[in-house]
């Protein structure tokens with residue numbers, strides 16, 4: 421196959437640091453962080469020096485212009501791996517000088533555009549990101565597949581930096597969307613979007629907050645069959661969209677503040693992958709300090725799509741190889757569900773769990789929740805097995821996941837300001853002791869109360 425170069429190139433400064441014609445066809449792309457908000461001219465001058473002993477096929481400068489440094493037909497010296505650079509098109513991107521080596525938004529979007537173009541010109545219809553070195557290096561891409569690899573797998577380096585590394589799932593999703601591959605993939609568990617189409621403007625026109633809350637609960641109940649409790653989704657929607665009144669809801673039918681770029685995730689989504697709405701928004705640090713960011717948010721044709729995209733996110737988002745909101749659909753009651761959501765990193769507001777619960781309680785939004793809040797039988801209960809009590813919802817949820825491997829119906833009980841893990845209630849002490857023993861064997865501390 422004949423090699424070509426990208427039409428996105430607007431500056432060329434060829435580097436002597438290359439091994440001549442590739443010995444392997446292109447089936448990888450390796451994006452790097454250049455560690456500096458550099459222009460294509462200064463990066464080009466640096467790689468033009470033989471003493472630099474390094475290069476890349478392309479550089480994306482801080483202003484998002486693209487430079488050609490080593491033609492795609494040749495092997496660049498970029499990733500500390502001869503094998504990788506024989507197979508890969510390498511791209512150095514302007515980034516911050518320090519961890520996590522963040523990119524400017526324009527540079528990130530240009531990288532996606534350049535990677536899409538490289539796939540197209542090299543006959544690839546799909547790009548793959550496994551976030552796993554062993555799996556990636558053992559993988560033999562099909563003729564129409566491109567694989568993403570990273571420098572840190574080949575040398576003791578942070579490259580491409582945690583900022584980009586955590587977004588490579590998003591990069592793959594966007595490149596695939598542009599290549600037209602993503603739309604043909606639909607997982608079995610992906611819920612259908614309901615046939616109705618309701619705008620946030622119509623919801624706002626309903627009138628009082630209470631009538632809007634009731635309407636939204638019915639809409640969520642009818643729309644979303646994902647298994648997430650309707651009370652939780654409805655209350656999140658009410659809190660995050662101000663009962664569908666916020667600018668973001670009104671202009672984009674985005675009722676959950678879903679950003680266009682969500683780090684590290686490539687779940688299957690009902691969002692079209694391209695419609696966005698940009699606005700300034702308040703965020704909160706873990707300590708409660710408010711700050712502002714300008715961000716691109718997802719735009720939907722109707723509220724139903726917003727509800728479904730949010731559920732797809734909660735069920736599909738990953739943190740490394742783990743489900744970010746593990747155990748969500750098995751939650752016994754809304755407080756446990758929202759605790760799992762908060763612990764997975766969904767919200768920055770430190771009072772998020774309490775805010776959601778108070779909305780649910782104010783409007784009795786748990787009407788459709790099929791699994792009622794766990795009620796402990798009175799009087800007959802004598803022995804409660806408790807496997808930890810935490811102030812931190814994050815820690816409580818992590819512990820709950822471990823405990824459930826031993827006691828599948830363990831649950832969270834919010835009591836005295838703490839999240840307590842209940843691993844069973846028994847009328848006979850011997851039964852409680854048996855569970856405590858099993859937990860201790862698994863290295864989990866437990867007591868009988």
Ligand SMILES: [Zn+2]
Nearest residue numbers: 452453571579
């Ligand atoms: Zn690198």
